[in-house]
Amino acid sequence: MMLRNLPELAQAVQRNCDISDARYAGEYGMCTFLLKMREYFRWENELPFAHALPRDELGEWLSSREARWSEIEADDFQPLPLGRGAVDPLAADEANRELLPRGLVYSAGYGRFAKPVFFLGKLLRVEERAGFTVLVSSCEYARELSAPPAMLLGRTIFVRQESVRRFLWEKIEEWQWRKSDNRMARALAGYDFLSDPEGALARMAENEMESMILHEVGEAQAGELLGAGWEAMIASVARTRTEIEARAVRDLLADCLSTLPALIARANLPALHFHFATFDAQRRELFPQALAAYEHFLGSGSLERLAQAARDGRERWLAEARALL
Numbered sequence: 242m243m244l245r246n247l248p249e250l251a252q253a254v255q256r257n258c259d260i261s262d263a264r265y266a267g268e269y270g271m272c273t274f275l276l277k278m279r280e281y282f283r284w285e286n287e288l289p290f291a292h293a294l295p296r297d298e299l300g301e302w303l304s305s306r307e308a309r310w311s312e313i314e315a316d317d318f319q320p321l322p323l324g325r326g327a328v329d330p331l332a333a334d335e336a337n338r339e340l341l342p343r344g345l346v347y348s349a350g351y352g353r354f355a356k357p358v359f360f361l362g363k364l365l366r367v368e369e370r371a372g373f374t375v376l377v378s379s380c381e382y383a384r385e386l387s388a389p390p391a392m393l394l395g396r397t398i399f400v401r402q403e404s405v406r407r408f409l410w411e412k413i414e415e416w417q418w419r420k421s422d423n424r425m426a427r428a429l430a431g432y433d434f435l436s437d438p439e440g441a442l443a444r445m446a447e448n449e450m451e452s453m454i455l456h457e458v459g460e461a462q463a464g465e466l467l468g469a470g471w472e473a474m475i476a477s478v479a480r481t482r483t484e485i486e487a488r489a490v491r492d493l494l495a496d497c498l499s500t501l502p503a504l505i506a507r508a509n510l511p512a513l514h515f516h517f518a519t520f521d522a523q524r525r526e527l528f529p530q531a532l533a534a535y536e537h538f539l540g541s542g543s544l545e546r547l548a549q550a551a552r553d554g555r556e557r558w559l560a561e562a563r564a565l566l
Contacts, residue, residue, distance in 0.1 A: 244343045249322050251382040254347070254361040257318045257330050258385035263310035265356040266386060268480065276415070277386050278303060280407045284384065290410045291438050318357070321347075330359060333394060337376075341367075346378045348399045352387055353488065355479035360384050365402060371458050373398055377450070391453035393464075398457040405453065406446045412519060413442075424518035431511030445511070452512045455503045459495030466559060467491075470566055489523040490561050497554030501531075505544050505551070513538075513547075528554065 244250060266274065279294060282302055288294070320327035321336055328336050333349045340347050344364050352358045362378035369375070375398045381388075390404040413434075416425040432441035464471065471491070478484045496516075504512050517535045525532055534550040537543075 244345060246322060251361055253319045253322055254359050254383035257359045258383055260313050260316050260318060261357045262386045263314040265354055268354045276411055280411055281386055346376050348392060348394060350392060350394045352389055358385060358387060358389060362401060370454060373461055375400060375454055377402060391457050393457045393460045398454060400450055400453060405450050406442055409445055409449060424514055428511055428514035428518050448512055452500060455500045456495055459499030462498045463491055463494045467562055474566055487565050489527055490558055493524060493528055493554060494558035494562055497551045497558055501551040505548050
């Protein structure tokens with residue numbers, strides 16, 4: 242049975258999202274900020290992905306949103322209005338005890354730059370993976386600017402289907418502006434974007450959701466290896482270049498523990514191509530061996546060198562992470 246006061250709850254979560262954005266939107270580089278704001282506008286106005294955004298209306302919306310942020314930046318986060326009473330907005334487990342049986346899912350945690358991340362959506366399905374609960378959502382009722390498509394909180398992995406599609410669309414749009422990245426072209430070739438862009442995006446999202454679940458399982462495994470001290474270390478260097486490097490090291494460890502071995506074992510080539518199409522500058526600088534192994538696969542057709550790079554990476558990135566601790 243759907244929650245009776247869903248509009249009130251969604252409004253409270255959205256206000257908390259807005260306060261978080263007001264405090265942290267300035268942490269993004271200008272290009273990243275504008276890309277995220279474009280997709281935020283598309284979500285808020287329920288526009289199709291392939292729909293061209295109205296430039297004047299988008300500009301006015303940006304100005305009004307920034308003005309609103311300046312008004313609420315110093316406000317406190319609101320408690321969640323639930324049947325059991327007001328609930329702390331960071332108490333996701335407590336909130337979900339009431340929401341999950343009603344087909345809703347809520348998450349609250351801290352992302353990059355220690356930014357509070359809140360989200361409320363419709364529950365699509367529940368899975369169990371390697372001892373962790375995976376909650377997959379569809380429609381999003383409230384979200385903030387960063388909208389991470391997948392997040393690990395405790396022993397729960399939250400995967401947001403709508404945010405996965407928006408994340409993919411952002412990457413596709415970036416590539417369309419350049420069209421110089423052959424890795425992205427290979428990733429998209431596995432789907433029929435020319436004749437059926439919406440259907441292709443849905444198929445790609447299902448495949449990439451699996452990659453994201455694999456990565457979050459790897460994050461959980463990395464957390465078990467590194468212990469509670471890791472989160473304290475990240476908090477101590479929040480909003481610095483060291484935080485970016487530390488997160489990249491843990492991402493690489495997670496991928497070597499879980500993502501890459503699974504994608505290689507399944508020969509999931511579209512997902513492998515997308516993985517390396519989105520291999521950002523930080524990871525390319527830290528782990529050129531993986532990119533070289535991928536390029537070797539393109540020439541030889543053999544995944545063994547890439548599999549070996551992942552095996553070597555487990556020990557290397559675990560040692561690097563422990564050194565950072």
